[in-house]
Amino acid sequence: MMVHIRELEHSEANYVESISELHKRAFPDFFLTKLGVSFLRTLYRCYLENEDSGIIIAEEKGKIVGFIAYSYDYPNFYKSLIKEHLLEFALCSLKAAVIHPSFTKRILRAFKKSESVIKEEPYVELASICVDPRAEGKGYGSMLINYIKAKVNFNKYAYINLETDAENNKNVNIFYIKNGFQIERTFTTAEGRKMNEYRYLPGGSC
Numbered sequence: 001m002m003v004h005i006r007e008l009e010h011s012e013a014n015y016v017e018s019i020s021e022l023h024k025r026a027f028p029d030f031f032l033t034k035l036g037v038s039f040l041r042t043l044y045r046c047y048l049e050n051e052d053s054g055i056i057i058a059e060e061k062g063k064i065v066g067f068i069a070y071s072y073d074y075p076n077f078y079k080s081l082i083k084e085h086l087l088e089f090a091l092c093s094l095k096a097a098v099i100h101p102s103f104t105k106r107i108l109r110a111f112k113k114s115e116s117v118i119k120e121e122p123y124v125e126l127a128s129i130c131v132d133p134r135a136e137g138k139g140y141g142s143m144l145i146n147y148i149k150a151k152v153n154f155n156k157y158a159y160i161n162l163e164t165d166a167e168n169n170k171n172v173n174i175f176y177i178k179n180g181f182q183i184e185r186t187f188t189t190a191e192g193r194k195m196n197e198y199r200y201l202p203g204g205s206c
């Protein structure tokens with residue numbers, strides 16, 4: 001079966017709905033999913049509209065079976081979320097914040113992330129990757145990774161960076177290592193989540 005990997009145009013906002021639904025299926029118990037599909041829609045629309053960010057999709061028979069959301073300037077992406085979309089996000093997450101009051105603090109912390117993601121050198125953040133659970137293990141995730149590796153100008157950007165859970169997430173950690181990422185550090189978030197930060201450097205050994 002033919003799968004086609006391509007970059008979404010900034011104008012292809014009609015894809016945001018299926019991307020958000022795919023996120024919901026691939027990350028059923030994750031915080032962002034709990035904030036609701038309208039929150040996800042707003043977030044992925046921002047990735048699409050932001051001039052330094054984007055979305056790469058894996059498409060099969062006109063259906064999205066996987067995607068990557070990335071940013072060439074993650075600190076500024078976060079800043080733009082606060083500056084231009086704070087009210088929109090607040091409205092989207094209102095219901096979830098009422099049901100789970102602890103979410104409010106966590107959302108605010110997430111929005112303040114712009115400073116903590118500043119690094120010495122320009123880099124590309126692989127903010128989110130997922131493949132439809134029904135299509136896992138067919139190589140689509142690796143194809144998406146290969147596409148972003150080929151797209152990035154490593155003369156301008158030092159590496160591709162990403163964060164993933166260090167615990168109860170063995171398959172995903174193996175997936176990144178198999179795709180040439182190297183562990184940079186392990187840290188614990190304010191919520192007590194142990195995370196691994198990975199980097200892909202062209203020509204780096206793994």
Ligand SMILES: CC(C)(COP(=O)(O)OP(=O)(O)OC[C@H]1O[C@@H](n2cnc3c(N)ncnc32)[C@H](O)[C@@H]1OP(=O)(O)O)[C@@H](O)C(=O)NCCC(=O)NCCS
Nearest residue numbers: 026129130131136137138139140141142164171172175178
């Ligand atoms: C992680 C994810 C993107 C991988 O996509 P995929 O298309 O299934 O991955 P691939 O088929 O390209 O797999 C490549 C390698 O990763 C590993 N891997 C991927 N999924 C695996 C699984 N479910 N079990 C074991 N190993 C797995 C294997 O080592 C595989 O190599 P192999 O084919 O030689 O065995 C996908 O499983 C997913 O969307 N998971 C849920 C969302 C998520 O956790 N995303 C990462 C957030 S940081």
